[in-house]
Amino acid sequence: MFNSAFFMFRLVLAVATLASVSLADTCDDVTALGGIEVVSHRLSLQYIREQKQYWSTAAGDLKPSCLLYPQTTDELVAIVSILRDNNETFAVKSGGHNPNNYFSSVHGGPLISTAKLNQVTLDPEAETVRVGPGNRWEDVSEALQRTGYSAVGGRIGNVGVGGYILGGGLSFMSTQYGWAANSVLEFELVLPNATVISVTDSSSPDLFRALKGGGNAYGVVASFLLQAYPQGEVWGGVLTYLSTPKTDAAMLRAIREFTEHYPDEKAAIIPTAILTAGGALNIWILFVYYNGPSPPAGTFDAFAALQPFANTARTQSYHSLVTSNNFAVVEGSVYHIGTETMPLPDAANVAVLDDIYEHWKQVRSSILLVPGMVGNVAFQPLPRGMARIAREKGGDLLDLDDSVDRVVLAITVSHLLDVNSPRIQDALRSGYSGMREIVLQATREGRLPEAYLPLFMNDGFYEQDYFGRLSLEMAELAARVQEEVDPSGMFRNRTGGFKP
Structure with a gap:
């Protein structure tokens, strides 16, 4: 179903197109880079399988121009760099749990699937775990189940890591440890200008706070460093x-x-x-x-x-x-x-x-x-x-x-x-x-x-x-930080989600 948010994105895209000599094609440009997996054929098994990985079939019925599968932060940076320099509507997908059309789905623009950004790396001495946004919480719990540790995460295993944490994340463990976002120690963030930064409470306190409940308004998270907690039965x-x-x-x-x-x-x-x-x-x-x-x-x-x-x-x-x-x-x-x-x-x-x-x-x-x-x-x-x-x-x-x-x-x-x-x-x-x-x-x-x-x-x-x-106070912080990291409005105007 085409909701009002989509029409707003298409209007912005149309205006930008008229102002440009030509409209770059992200799918072609990423393909030309080489090394990054690009799936463009709608009848391919991988394309069909990816579009079935939404909780809502309406989101899966939207047709992205291609699927992009970065496997490293550098590959994600390269994709964002191409998007930065054109005017295409796009979306970023973790688990596809959010049922709002265009929040993690797109029609006619590229879809960045984080499925291959799926590391789960435990540091038992530091009691931290680095988790990629392409995981679902069942992937994280499976990787950690014999380690004696867990992370504050989804109550249903099928829920994706990325959108869940950026939306706050309500967990079975929240009365012990707070929102899932409260256990994030660092966000590895690809900014709209295609630079990657480590966002912590000490390095960027306002951006760090905005990411804990601010959704996808500030860039693409390549990984989360989470506090790990001792876990038994x-x-x-x-x-x-x-x-x-x-x-x-x-x-x-x-x-x-x-x-x-x-x-x-x-x-x-x-x-x-x-x-x-x-x-x-x-x-x-x-x-x-x-x-x-x-x-x-x-x-x-x-x-x-x-x-x-x-x-x-x-x-x-x-x-x-x-x-x-x-x-x-x-x-x-x-x-x-x-x-x-x-x-x-x-x-x-x-x-x-x-x-x-x-x-x-x-x-x-x-x-x-x-x-x-x-x-x-x-x-x-x-x-x-x-x-x-x-x-x-x-x-x-x-x-x-x-x-x-x-x-x-x-x-x-x-x-x-x-x-x-x-x-x-x-x-x-x-x-x-x-x-x-x-x-x-x-x-x-x-x-x-x-x-x-x-x-x-x-x-x-x-x-x-x-x-x-x-x-x-928090609304003003969210809007100010969004303007600082995304002055051109790339994430505000060209992809779905709640925006300050």
Whole structure:
């Protein structure tokens, strides 16, 4: 589906073309360099395979002019140098998890696939691991599983490293170590001017902060140097419940209690309400995690008391857990994701959570008969302790304070046919905008505390104002740094993604 972001890119490209004597072709120029793999034939198996590596089939249906596969930082620099000197629309792809068209996909321009920038190099003495953006988190966990270390990463193994970290990255380990971005020690960054720099807190503090939650606005990351943490066996899996009015109410109250009285920083949950097309299946699934071989007694008692009809939680390796969670990826579907952030209500006002959930139930009823529709809403705890840890580790672009506990709401809708995307996107907009209004109204009424509520980039719909919801200080920093590193607007105007 061609969304408004694409038309903006094409307009910029058209204007630039009129101003040029000729428009350079990146695919031909990279081919002429020699040594860099270029795939241009749309019917080749590699081209088809690469385009199937998107979570959303709509993104995969876009047709790049060619696929470029740099294997080294120098090759990535060479590609960016060619792009710098022409006017082509382009995209950079890590795992293809983001479902927004043109964020990591492109139609008619070159696609830089980082698939071969896939190093995972552990330094056990320094307790660091250098990770390439072409990895998925299952690749990282597999490489590290017998080393006694892990990195803060995705809760589903299939998620790509690059976009996940640059969007902040919410992890099972976030209540221990903060956002995934908070464990980055260095970004190896190819700037829009085709120079490569090491970005650290000491070398470039403002750019370092902007990259921790700033997305792809500042260049292409060739590798991340991450803090590695000691890792043994973990306990985790999925609890599944039938959705009934009684269970819904009890689940929301259990989520509230768990988030406020966070039982253990090693524990994590992802509660998700799921409805399939026609109402054939209406359930809750609860991802549970404990960073140890078994949780202390009482940690998850409130959820066990709701009597799940299925429970896969067990002691296993971290790699086994994140790969088993890949069942959550519905292949062959068009995906759309939107988000909202809310402060946690106190026990007397837990009904605000009921209001949020009832609103979503009304919205999803409008798309119940869309073929292949699966509609989810996740209530992801963001306890104030996590905000403290993030600040202690140097902060990030979201810059959360620890005055309140928060919940990140994530709406995900998948379906079969892209022709139904306008209808699904209308429902998605109604979903997150209605949740926002419920939060604002409850705040005005005193049922929710006043709070700073930025959006979580990784779950954002392309129309949402990610940078506009940051604090004024962080929004100004993000825009200033973007102008400093990309004065010509190469990454601002010629590729998708949220931009300051």
